[in-house]
């Protein structure tokens with residue numbers, strides 16, 4: 829599949845879309861200095877920190893989920909927020925939002941869907957790392973760190989949900 833990158837900067841065309849068949853296009857359109865490094869991988873400047881050299885890696889999973897990994901450690905939610913998107917936009921399918929738009933950036937109460945979406949993202953990160961190892965790629969320090977971060981984020985989600993860890 830070849831994501832078509834047309835007319836950068838025209839992100840608003842998606843804003844009222846009800847479905848998100850191609851999350852990778854939605855994300856790539858909004859990033860700067862996008863460069864494709866493999867059929868399913870790109871790098872770009874991270875929108876969540878002052879990124880001089882592209883340090884955001886973007887991967888498209890086989891099921892079209894999009895994974896965002898910032899080498900400087902920005903969280904996925906921060907990156908998605910900086911793109912004016914929601915976590916659900918990383919996943920193919922219906923983009924129905926639980927919250928009303930138009931109220932501006934307000935602190936919302938704990939949102940189970942966002943929380944579960946974040947956990948699903950971390951699980952996908954773990955799966956992709958395991959798949960890479962399974963293909964014979966060495967488990968490097970960066971991947972190990974990323975797995976530890978996934979565990980940490982899932983534990984954070986549990987705490988945010990009122991559980992103990």
Ligand SMILES: [Zn+2]
Nearest residue numbers: 874877898902
């Ligand atoms: Zn970043």
